[in-house]
Amino acid sequence: MPNTRRQFLSLAGSVTVAGTIPMVTLRPLEATPAMLATAIRGVVGEAPIHTGKVKIDIPPLVENGNTVPMTISVASPMTATDYVKSIHVFNEKNPQPNIGNFYLNASSGRAQVSTRIRLADTQKVVAIARLSDDTFWQVTADVVVTLAACTEEMN
């Protein structure tokens, strides 16, 4: 038994530290940054990924992760020789790293896609565009989510 105030406080402190460890492991259903990188490599292969050209329009703070409006656009002239082939969207912390793949072509006119997504946690959203010359361009957006989606109990 701790018989001084100092001993008591140091004991209480170590209990608190130990108590936080299970908190971290309580979320096994989470894609890790490694899974995100693997999913991205599955699409991109070994090609280098440049930063730029792509834009994500997504609210920086969302109250409800169950439906988050998102628009991806790519700066591209969308001509027969220079267009966007596909747009791939990934996340960092949902149970699965993929969000969607969208396939465009030279007659799309504008490289822009909108949808509504689910976000399980405050995290990064990554959009990668594949252009007609097979170069890859990416952008990352940070989203703060206050109510998570995906893994809640069903009533």
Place this chain on the structure above:
Amino acid sequence: MATLINVPAKARRGDIIEIRTLTSHIMETGFRHTMAGALVPRDIITSFICRYNGTEVFRADLFPAIAANPYLSFFTIAKESGKFEFEWIGDNGYSSTASASITVE
């Protein structure tokens, strides 16, 4: 299945037009549990295709991270009068179609 399609009724040849689609679907992620602890099986739409007079103009692979009642908006160039056909394909043999016509002047 209830579906909402928004395609302009009329367009000039060469115009870039926006197409918006919304279809009702639960998009069950397969990651949720019931109160009793049983896993709720995945039931999502996995693929969406839009054809313009038979030619594919847009396609999407969807994942559980797409919100329920999937909404998609995309663009294409109005080339000729005709029909847009939309198809949603999903788990458990789910399939649904819709179409919309356009007059191009």
